Amino acid sequence: xxxxxxxxxxxxxxxxxxxxxxxxxxxxxxxxxxxxxxxxxxxxxxxxxxxxxxxxxxxxxxxxxxxxxxxxxxxxxxxxxxxxxxxxxxxxxxxxxxxxxxxxxxxxxxxxxxxxxxxxxxxxxxxx
Numbered sequence: 431x432x433x434x435x436x437x438x439x440x441x442x443x444x445x446x447x448x449x450x451x452x453x454x455x456x457x458x459x460x461x462x463x464x465x466x467x468x469x470x471x472x473x474x475x476x477x478x479x480x481x482x483x484x485x486x487x488x489x490x491x492x493x494x495x496x497x498x499x500x501x502x503x504x505x506x507x508x509x510x511x512x513x514x515x516x517x518x519x520x521x522x523x524x525x526x527x528x529x530x531x532x533x534x535x536x537x538x539x540x541x542x543x544x545x546x547x548x549x550x551x552x553x554x555x556x557x558x
């Protein structure tokens with residue numbers, strides 16, 4: 431499978447066949463929307479693009495970001511072995527989008543538990 435897999439507490443929670451996806455969330459204090467676009471490349475994830483509505487509270491755009499349609503956009507071009515998303519029942523959930531649509535992370539990996547992370551990896555990556 432060339433898609434991406436979601437793990438909770440080391441156990442597989444979902445496998446999606448898509449090679450490209452975005453993860454979006456709203457900062458709990460600044461109330462600004464952050465979006466990151468990823469692409470599965472072999473056993474890694476490539477962070478290809480990021481955007482944010484504003485800055486502050488640790489959500490600063492890259493120095494090379496371009497303001498377009500009210501959002502700062504930039505291309506980090508960073509390779510990751512995995513992406514770890516820590517969830518909280520006290521904040522809005524992450525939204526994962528693929529070519530087939532968008533879903534809250536909880537719909538894919540189960541309800542948020544305090545401090546429990548969802549780890550996203552290429553399904554081709556070895557499980558540690």
